[in-house]
C-alpha cells in the first residue's frame with residue numbers, strides 16, 4: 001500500500017511482537033528496539049514507524065516501556081485483539097468462501113480489513129460455522145491464542161531428532177508465506193529436524209522429503225514439539 005499502513009495494521013504487528021513464542025523477540029542488549037522490529041515487519045523505514053508509534057501513543061493505544069519499547073495499553077490491547085480476530089475471520093472468508101489459497105489470503109485480508117464492521121465480521125464468522133483458526137493456524141479466539149503460546153516453539157529452537165507438528169505460520173512476510181506453502185510446510189503437517197547448526201539453515205523431513213529451512217523461515221514457523 002503506497003500511502004502507508006493503517007493504525008490497525010500497526011496494532012496487529014505490535015500485538016504479534018507483544019506475545020512472543022520462544023525467543024522470537026530479540027531482547028539482548030544492542031538488539032533492535034521494538035520500533036525497528038515493527039519497521040522491519042511492515043517493510044517501512046524506521047522513521048515512518050517512529051512517527052506512527054508517536055501517533056499511537058498520543059491516542060492512548062500504546063505506552064513506552066523502560067527501553068522505549070511500545071507496550072499496548074488496555075485500550076490498545078482490546079483494539080488489537082479485535083483487529084487480529086477480524087483479520088483471521090476475513091482470511092477464512094477468502095479461503096473457504098471465495099476460493100483463494102491460504103498464501104493469497106493474508107494480503108487480501110489486509111486490504112479488506114477496514115471494509116467490514118464488527119457486526120459484519122460476527123455475521124461472516126457465523127456463516128463460516130465459527131472457524132477456530134485462520135488458514136495459517138492463528139486462533140480466532142485471542143484468549144485461546146495466548147494460552148496456547150507457551151505450548152509452541154519456533155522451529156529455529158528445535159534440536160536435531162525432534163519431531164513436531166506445524167501449528168502456525170508467520171504471515172507478515174508475503175514471500176515467506178508463499179514459500180512455506182510451496183515447500184509443503186503447512187499447519188497440521190508433521191516434521192522431524194534432521195540437522196541444525198547455530199546460525200545456519202536447518203534440514204527438516206516433511207511430507208516424504210527433506211527441506212532446507214533458512215534461519216528467517218525457521219523463526220517464523222511455530223510448531224508443537226512431540227511429547
Ligand SMILES: [Zn+2]
Nearest residue numbers: 091134135136
Ligand atoms: Zn492468517
